[in-house]
Amino acid sequence: MSGANPERGEAALRVGGAVLVLRPSFSALVAAEAELGLLFALVERAAAGRLALGEMVALFWHCLTDLPEAMTREAFGERVTAGGLAQATPALRTLLQQILAGR
Template identity: 75%
Template sequence: MSAANATANPARGEAAVRINGEPLVLRPSFAALVAAEGEIGPLFALVERAAEGRLGLGELVALFWHCLRERPEGLTRDAFGEGVVRGGLAAASPALRVLLGQILAGR
């Protein structure tokens, strides 16, 4: 993925997260959020759990995975999850904040 393709567009509600040193763009499209909701349950409940500090790592990875704008060739979900953990939750928090804001506000 080129650096130009790895730039998040805030006007589209996108956020970037660095996985294994590579910036990846998260886009909370309708299809992505429906897929995430199908796996982890209602998104409003997810936002409530996050606000209460009860968001699970698996939920965070699932949300991010479904919202990936492009998946690098060969990237598996397990490797993606490991990359999130390696990068640290503090590094993932800004992207999570953007996605949660989009879930609540829409665009």
């Protein structure tokens, strides 16, 4: 069980052997937008294949619900990268869909 609740727009992301839950709450998306710029532009970059790895990790970081103890953002980014883009893409797709559709 991933722990992610699709009814809340949540996504599961496996990093470093742990399954983390990403929830695109209002506060999480406001924080992501403050760092990354307009979310619609982020979605457009992703659709055009121009979303940078750092942008994806930042979006994930802001949407994390329960951060494992002592995990830094840098360590989180390394683990996402180690897992590969194919593993991160389903979670990214879910978050982008929630940004566009809302809940």
